Amino acid sequence: MSNPEIEAALALALERWEKMFPVEDERAKLASWDPPHFVPGLGLVAAFSLFEARTNRGPSGELIVVPLARMGEPAAALDELAATLEGLRSRGVASQLDAPLEATVGLAPARYTEGMFATDELGARRRAEALASMNARFEAVATRMKEVYGLRLPRYLATFAAFWRSLDDMERQGMSHLGRSPGGIMIWFEDGGLERKTRGRLDPRLECRFRADPPELVTVMWGDSDGLHHGLWYDDPADPPTCIAHNYARDSAETWRDSEPTPLAVLAARARELISSPDEEEPAPLQVYAALAAIEWFEEADRKALAEDPPAERWLEADRIPTLGTFGPALPPGAGSIRVGSPDERVKAWKTQPPRVQKWIESAKRDCAEGRPAAALTFGLDLHWLDKEEYRDAALELLVMAYEKLGRRAHAETVKVHYAHRDLRSVGVFLRPGEEDGAP
Known part of the structure; x- marks a missing residue:
C-alpha cells in the first residue's frame, strides 16, 4: 500500500473527526479524543470511550475505523461510522453503557499481534x-x-x-x-x-x-x-x-x-x-x-x-548511610560513621530537639575537620531535604565541607549554586528557542 494512500485516508479522517464527536445525552457521552492513526496490518485505528457523566465509568478501547482492505475507499467507511453514530444519538448514548463498545460503534476491536511493529x-x-x-x-x-x-x-x-x-x-x-x-x-x-x-x-x-x-x-x-x-x-x-x-x-x-x-x-x-x-x-x-x-x-x-x-x-557495594530523602551517597573506607539513630529517629530530633541536634552538628564538623566527613554529609543531606529556614546555613556549611573533604568538589560547587538560587519560582532556566530574556 502506498504512503500517499495512507496519508490521504488520515487527512480525510482528521477533517471529519471533530465533527463526528462527541455523541452525548444527559447521562452519557461517547468520545474519541484523538483522530485515527495508521497501524500496520490493521488500517486506521482510534481510541473510543463511552462513559456515564456522573461517574466517568464505562467501556473504552481501540477500534478499527477503516480496515486495511478498505484503505482505498476511506470515505465510505467513515460514512458508515457517521451513520452509526447518528443512530446512536437518536437512541440515546446511555442505553449502551452496558453493551460491548465494538457492538455499539459497529467496529472491530484492534488487537496487537506479534511483530506488528517490527522495524522495517x-x-x-x-x-x-x-x-x-x-x-x-x-x-x-x-x-x-x-x-x-x-x-x-x-x-x-x-x-x-x-x-x-x-x-x-x-x-x-x-x-x-x-x-x-x-x-x-x-x-x-x-x-x-x-x-x-x-x-x-x-x-x-x-x-x-x-x-x-x-x-x-x-x-x-x-x-x-x-x-x-x-x-x-x-x-x-x-x-x-x-x-x-x-x-x-x-x-x-x-x-x-x-x-x-x-x-x-x-x-x-x-x-x-x-x-x-x-x-x-x-x-x-x-x-x-x-x-x-x-x-x-x-x-x-x-x-x-x-x-x-x-x-x-x-561504589556499587560501598557503605551507604541512608539520609532523610535519599538512599545515601556511597562513602569510601575511613570516612567515619554517625553515632545517632535511624532516619526516622533523626527526623523527630531535627524537628523537636534543637539543643540536641546542635550538638550533632558541632560534632560532625569536628569529625569532618579530622578527616571523617560521614556525619557532616549525612546531617547536611538530612537538613537539605527537611528544607527548614532555621537550618539552611547549617545544611550548606555541612554539605560543602563534607564534599570538599571527600574530594567531591563538583558536588560542593553545585550545592553552592543551588543554595544561592534555591528560591527560584521555576526549575526551567533555559530560554526557549526564539524567546527573549526578560530577566532583569
Missing part, C-alpha cells in the same frame, strides 16, 4: 541515522557537561537522545502513554541545544534542579506526575554515574534508586510492565507496543554504551 527498512534507516547523529554530537555535549558540572557524561545518554530523535508520530504517542520525556541536560543534544542561553544568565546546573534534589542527582528525564524526574546519580564526580535515580519533587521529594541502569532501560521496563500488567478495563494502547519496538531496536546500542561507561565497582 525505512524505520531502521531512520533509527540508524539518529544514532549516528547523536553519537557524533556526544563529545561536544560531554565537554559542556564537564565545563558546567565537572562530571563525566555517560555514552548511553547519546543512545537515549537518538531513541527520542528517531520516534515517529505513533511511537511518540506511545511515549505519551508511558509519561516520560527527555529533560534537564538532554537539552544539549537537541538541534541548537548547546547554543541555548539561560534566563538572567542563571547557572545551567539549576535546570530541573528542585529544592530537595541532592547534588548527586542530575536530571535527564521528566515523568508525568507529582514532579517526577529521573536523573544520573553520581557518587563521585571523578567516575561515571553509579545508577539512575528518581524523585517526586511535588510529593515527598525523596530520591529513590531505579532498578535499571540506563534511562532507555527504565523506559523499557515501564513499557513491558504496562503491557504485561494492564488495567483490566483499559489494556495498554497499541502506541505503547510501537514505542516498545522502538526501544528494543536501541537496546543493543544501549548495552554497548553502558559497557563503555560502566559504574565504578567501588
